[in-house]
Amino acid sequence: xxxxxxxxxxxxxxxxxxxxxxxxxxxxxxxxxxxxxxxxxxxxxxxxxxxxxxxxxxxxxxxxxxxxxxxxxxxxxxxxxxxxxxxxxxxxxxxxxxxxxxxxxxxxxxxxxxxxxxxxxxxxxxxxxxxxxxxxxxxxxxxxxxxxxxxxxxxxxxxxxxxxxxxxxxxxxxxxxxxxxxxxxxxxxxxxxxxxxxxxxxxxxxxxxxxxxxxxxxxxxxxxxxxxxxxxxxxxxxxxxxxxxxxxxxxxxxxxxxxxxxxxxxxxxxxxxxxxxxxxxxxxxxxxxxxxxxxxxxxxxxxxxxxxxxxxxxxxxxxxxxxxxxxxxxxxxxxxxxxxxxxxxxxxxxxxxxxxxxxxxxxxxxxxxxxxxxxxxxxxxxxxxxxxxxxxxxxxxxxxxxxxxxxxxxxxx
Amino acid sequence: xxxxxxxxxxxxxxxxxxxxxxxxxxxxxxxxxxxxxxxxxxxxxxxxxxxxxxxxxxxxxxxxxxxxxxxxxxxxxxxxxxxxxxxxxxxxxxxxxxxxxxxxxxxxxxxxxxxxxxxxxxxxxxxxxxxxxxxxxxxxxxxxxxxxxxxxxxxxxxxxxxxxxxxxxxxxxxxxxxxxxxxxxxxxxxxxxxxxxxxxxxxxxxxxxxxxxxxxxxxxxxxxxxxxxxxxxxxxxxxxxxxxxxxxxxxxxxxxxxxxxxxxxxxxxxxxxxxxxxxxxxxxxxxxxxxxxxxxxxxxxxxxxxxxxxxxxxxxxxxxxxxxxxxxxxxxxxxxxxxxxxxxxxxxxxxxxxxxxxxxxxxxxxxxxxxxxxxxxxxxxxxxxxxxxxxxxxxxxxxxxxxxxxxxxxxxx
Numbered sequence: 001x002x003x004x005x006x007x008x009x010x011x012x013x014x015x016x017x018x019x020x021x022x023x024x025x026x027x028x029x030x031x032x033x034x035x036x037x038x039x040x041x042x043x044x045x046x047x048x049x050x051x052x053x054x055x056x057x058x059x060x061x062x063x064x065x066x067x068x069x070x071x072x073x074x075x076x077x078x079x080x081x082x083x084x085x086x087x088x089x090x091x092x093x094x095x096x097x098x099x100x101x102x103x104x105x106x107x108x109x110x111x112x113x114x115x116x117x118x119x120x121x122x123x124x125x126x127x128x129x130x131x132x133x134x135x136x137x138x139x140x141x142x143x144x145x146x147x148x149x150x151x152x153x154x155x156x157x158x159x160x161x162x163x164x165x166x167x168x169x170x171x172x173x174x175x176x177x178x179x180x181x182x183x184x185x186x187x188x189x190x191x192x193x194x195x196x197x198x199x200x201x202x203x204x205x206x207x208x209x210x211x212x213x214x215x216x217x218x219x220x221x222x223x224x225x226x227x228x229x230x231x232x233x234x235x236x237x238x239x240x241x242x243x244x245x246x247x248x249x250x251x252x253x254x255x256x257x258x259x260x261x262x263x264x265x266x267x268x269x270x271x272x273x274x275x276x277x278x279x280x281x282x283x284x285x286x287x288x289x290x291x292x293x294x295x296x297x298x299x300x301x302x303x304x305x306x307x308x309x310x311x312x313x314x315x316x317x318x319x320x321x322x323x324x325x326x327x328x329x330x331x332x333x334x335x336x337x338x339x340x341x342x343x344x345x346x347x348x349x350x351x352x353x354x355x356x357x358x359x360x361x362x363x364x365x366x367x368x369x370x371x372x373x374x375x376x377x378x379x380x381x382x383x384x385x386x387x388x389x390x391x392x393x394x395x396x397x398x399x400x401x402x403x404x405x406x407x408x409x410x411x412x413x
Numbered sequence: 414x415x416x417x418x419x420x421x422x423x424x425x426x427x428x429x430x431x432x433x434x435x436x437x438x439x440x441x442x443x444x445x446x447x448x449x450x451x452x453x454x455x456x457x458x459x460x461x462x463x464x465x466x467x468x469x470x471x472x473x474x475x476x477x478x479x480x481x482x483x484x485x486x487x488x489x490x491x492x493x494x495x496x497x498x499x500x501x502x503x504x505x506x507x508x509x510x511x512x513x514x515x516x517x518x519x520x521x522x523x524x525x526x527x528x529x530x531x532x533x534x535x536x537x538x539x540x541x542x543x544x545x546x547x548x549x550x551x552x553x554x555x556x557x558x559x560x561x562x563x564x565x566x567x568x569x570x571x572x573x574x575x576x577x578x579x580x581x582x583x584x585x586x587x588x589x590x591x592x593x594x595x596x597x598x599x600x601x602x603x604x605x606x607x608x609x610x611x612x613x614x615x616x617x618x619x620x621x622x623x624x625x626x627x628x629x630x631x632x633x634x635x636x637x638x639x640x641x642x643x644x645x646x647x648x649x650x651x652x653x654x655x656x657x658x659x660x661x662x663x664x665x666x667x668x669x670x671x672x673x674x675x676x677x678x679x680x681x682x683x684x685x686x687x688x689x690x691x692x693x694x695x696x697x698x699x700x701x702x703x704x705x706x707x708x709x710x711x712x713x714x715x716x717x718x719x720x721x722x723x724x725x726x727x728x729x730x731x732x733x734x735x736x737x738x739x740x741x742x743x744x745x746x747x748x749x750x751x752x753x754x755x756x757x758x759x760x761x762x763x764x765x766x767x768x769x770x771x772x773x774x775x776x777x778x779x780x781x782x783x784x785x786x787x788x789x790x791x792x793x794x795x796x797x798x799x800x801x802x803x804x805x806x807x808x809x810x811x812x813x814x815x816x817x818x819x820x821x822x823x824x825x826x
Contacts, residue, residue: 166804180807378581392589
């Protein structure tokens with residue numbers, strides 16, 4: 001890869017050749033992929049991008065850690081819509097607000113960006129099998145993207161995994177191993193199996209390429225905004241890989257001269273599980289925390305990319321905001337009603353955070369904000385049912401309808 | 414609208430000025446929108462389209478029944494991916510097969526195309542409210558697209574409507590009226606309410622503009638194929654509006670010279686509810702049928718656009734194929750495993766039909782086929798759970814894993 005220099009440990013600084021099966025540093029630290037920006041700068045310009053018809057995450061291949069001969073993966077990952085939301089901006093008291101709906105990715109989540117990258121790298125490594133342990137969007141996106149590419153997947157889930165999620169995995173042809181035990185026991189068995197059979201490892205804590213897939217969300221936001229950086233980009237934070245990828249993407253664009261200033265990050269976590277935001281406020285490194293939130297995709301008490309996430313938030317002079325489950329549910333309704341966007345609870349946590357920061361007067365009429373929706377609401381209909389209350393229920397009779405409207409205070413236009 | 418001549422009854426031929434609130438003919442017949450193709454031909458060429466950056470259904474506005482000043486609706490509807498599927502084509506014995514995944518529309522269904530059109534026409538009519546009666550994708554797509562445009566919706570559902578679907582509607586801010594009665598009673602109350610309050614009517618049987626939104630799926634398929642028509646396009650058929658729209662789109666392209674031959678249609682219905690396909694086989698007009706299928710989005714025993722659908726299938730010298738619920742479930746697994754595409758049961762019925770026609774030797778090595786997926790599998794996870802069986806369940810122990818693989822006949826690569 002001409003554009004990549006090496007992988008470098010974020011803890012001890014040691015460097016490694018960027019082979020497709022790169023994992024962690026011998027010191028245990030996570031690796032980061034380091035690029036040759038001077039070289040990339042010569043080839044990747046706004047004009048070159050404006051001519052390009054590819055409208056997926058692979059549009060930005062000069063900035064991605066893949067060989068020049070590597071084909072885009074089959075599913076259409078990325079280039080999700082960025083919606084300008086003037087009505088919601090006015091309601092919240094912001095100068096301008098955009099919503100990036102990454103729930104419209106092929107398996108319904110931003111995680112498709114990381115899984116597509118894993119598939120591309122597994123192909124480069126000559127692997128026929130990819131494995132991971134997860135119950136959530138990482139697993140379904142891996143299963144879907146691998147199936148489309150003709151790769152087999154082995155996915156380890158704890159036995160408490162919801163049946164619907166397991167069904168999606170199995171529909172994509174994954175071999176699903178349901179482990180009668182905790183998530184830690186599940187992870188440990190997957191580790192042993194991956195070592196034993198040499199499967200390609202899709203694990204955001206171990207594989208440094210995955211956040212390189214996620215960073216494409218930053219490229220798209222900025223290109224969709226005509227390379228005018230917003231003041232803030234808000235995103236929900238679980239294990240930290242996504243916000244770290246977002247920041248890497250922004251820094252890439254700055255390094256190659258496509259943007260001239262960096263937005264600040266807004267890290268939104270659930271009150272009941274906010275180890276990264278707690279460290280932002282208190283200073284120092286993060287400490288494990290309990291996982292008390294219904295927003296399952298960000299209920300991560302031991303964030304495996306916590307260090308990278310903290311570096312990102314601090315470097316960007318970012319804001320940390322925690323929201324309650326109730327505020328998340330309200331944000332789901334707010335985005336639905338105002339924007340026609342249906343996000344899963346973790347997916348709308350960023351919007352809940354933006355709303356709260358507006359109410360606290362921290363964001364206001366001077367600020368422009370992008371809020372990223374990271375997952376589709378159809379992934380978790382059960383919680384939407386709890387959030388939205390009951391419909392009007394009546395017999396099929398006009399007088400009953402008139403009475404019901406009157407009782408509910410509905411004045412028909 | 415300079416490009417539209419008038420609305421014309423498909424039964425008696427009577428014409429009507431194409432006002433935004435056009436409904437049915439005085440004779441009861443459904444209207445069709447008639448265009449001035451000679452005029453359109455001058456302006457819409459392959460070169461003009463190739464230059465256009467809009468990648469939604471509104472890309473084709475010269476062929477759409479909207480005023481020149483009408484803005485595209487806010488959500489990104491259309492321009493869904495068309496995937497080339499060489500491995501599945503080989504498995505089925507086809508020359509070439511593509512899958513068009515319309516489940517990646519904003520609310521997860523092809524119906525978004527019709528609802529976005531309804532929103533555009535409601536705005537032209539100066540309406541602030543749109544209404545319909547439906548329990549399915551028509552309702553959720555209307556609620557989502559209207560919310561994004563700042564329009565209110567009133568949606569009437571029978572009380573048996575699944576809670577998850579009602580929750581999606583309410584998340585989009587729709588006023589949902591749950592009617593304690595049959596679908597017919599629900600429809601009747603909605604009719605009275607629409608008449609009383611003058612709401613804009615989103616009902617595919619009454620509003621002739623909706624199939625004009627759906628026809629954009631044909632434009633995209635052909636443009637994505639570089640204007641080379643496939644031999645067949647397969648689609649699932651419920652009330653008939655979608656296949657009629659698809660055919661209208663193909664004929665439009667032929668009329669303005671963008672394609673030089675017309676594909677044949679494949680109408681796929683469920684064995685337990687196939688009034689339109691039965692009429693194709695028997696000749697004559699369609700007769701009502703019971704609704705015995707789990708593919709709820711096409712369980713339509715009294716197809717309200719049955720006449721238009723029959724005309725389309727016959728004009729195209731199309732094929733009619735019925736599939737069992739088991740065959741639909743198998744097709745869901747097949748598309749998931751082979752293509753990484755997760756469709757709802759009605760959404761994969763076309764693929765089930767194509768597979769069956771291959772097995773029967775009606776389609777084979779000479780034929781190129783596009784199969785349209787009309788809805789996202791996340792809309793109906795309950796049925797996917799039934800289709801996919803149980804995962805391997807073991808304690809967190811390597812010996813248990815080895816035994817389980819051996820017992821299941823899994824040979825790890």
